[in-house]
Amino acid sequence: MNWDVAHRVAGIAANQAHRDLAVDREGYVHVFAALRAAGLIGMAQPMPRLFGLYMDENDGGPAVLLNAGLDVITQRHTAAHELGHHLLGHRSAADDNLDHSARWGDRSWPEHEKVAEAFAAWFLMPRPAVLQAVEQVTRGGGLRRPEHAYLVARVLGTSYAGTVRQLSRLGLLTRDQGNQWLGIAPAALKGSLCGGRPVPGGSHVHAINLPSDGRRFYVDTGDLLVLEVPGARFGESAPELVAWGASWSAGEGDAAPYSPQQILQVTEDLDISTAVSVSVPGNDDPLGLTLVRQSPRTGSDDVWQA
Template sequence: MNWDVAHKVAAMEAVKAHRDLAIDRNGYVDVYGALLRAGMVGMARPMPRLFGVYAAPRDNGPAVLLNASLDIVAQRHTAAHELGHHRAGHGTSLDEELDRARTWGDGSWPDEEKVAEAFAAWFLMPPPAVQSALVQVGVNRPLVPEHAYRIARILGTSYAGTVNHLHRLRLLSRVQKTEWLRVKPASIKANLAGNTVPGKAHVHLIDTGTHGATVRVDAGDLMVLSNTRARFESLPPALQRPEDAYGQISFGDDSASGIAEVTDMFTGAASATVHFPGVTGLLEFTLERQSPRDGIQSLWPA
């Protein structure tokens, strides 16, 4: 089976899964809620050489074991990948390859892994959700790598995975896909924040398209206002200015006034408001803490 066939099979199964598991196809996909509604037992624990494990019904499943050491994005993708095995009726699978990008498309993937991997993309990035993300970004189609990065933040997906999927949705040419995959997310984050962003922290650009949206964040992530004359009117107490957070890293005064960092004290959800020049009223959005799942009870939504 080649990748084109795998994607055709997976795209159809993802639509069925969205319907069967009551998934809203217009935005961020609740993959853990989907696992719960699929009747799968789940847990997450640190595993040095595994993304995840799917246990088929004949092996006392259906169950999923996720690597608790992965970041949120990789863990969400793995959860969707394991759900893909379940939906396709596959047998028990140990997903051992920790560098998917290195072997993507090289012919070494078994057919079942191709289908599960393609399912993860279509499940987490259904076309209506991608279109909604484009509206939030303010474009009809992605024009620069930054747009792909912002779509990835809205949908909770990886930059590379998003670029590949945008190409499959015919929103990027093959040449664009190849060129954009050469761009490092770290450079995009640095451009958005005006300085190097430490570690695996993400940058969430806040503009008028964010009004009414939910921004899903983890500790260390940065909120960056797109307009240098905009200002935060209210922020949850657990967010702080980057000059307080990073110590030796110096953001300029103009930049820092439009940047806030999520600290580990932030939990749950809270609202934030921003004043944008020329916009009537305050822009309001919701911040919601997302963090890698660990243990058993924390795997599932409350």
């Protein structure tokens, strides 16, 4: 089975799963809630040598075990991959290396792993959700910069590389564009979005602009909120947010592709969610958005956020 066939099979299966599990195909996919809806027991614990494990009924399942030491983006992908094993009728499977090309080589993946990996992409990034994310990020201008792909990944809760591949697969990037953008480190894109300043490795960057009004942003401790609207300011912030770096305004001669007006950082005080307002010159009403914490899962799924 080649990758094209694997993606065709997985795309159909993911579409069916969205329907059966009542997943919103136009927004952020709540994969941990989907595990429960599919009848899977979910658990997470530190596992130095294992990323994830699917156990079928013959091994005491159906259940999914995730590595609690992973960041939430990697956990989400692993959860979707293991869900694919379950819904596609696979036997128990262990994932001890997320870099499958290093484990099996580019062309020697076992068929069940190919399809489960493709399923994860289509489950977390269905076409309607991707198109809506692209519209939000680019404001209808199309994907012109790799930073756009990075921000689309933030909307979807997916990795930068996985998002670039899916954008190419959906015909939203050319193959050459995709290959070129895959060669750019996310750290460089995060720095660019913050006006050229280095960003801590574990922090993600979320751009706030006019289309952000009414939106939910899925964030974790250390993430940065970058305000892009000229002249705009964040409202009175709760203890969940603190100023990060200096505030500055874009100048006409500024050579940086992004010149943020203000940057806030999410702190440990963010428990579940909080509301944030942004005042915009010329607007009677402020923009309103909601931050929802998405941190790595630990323990049993009965204490997990959906």
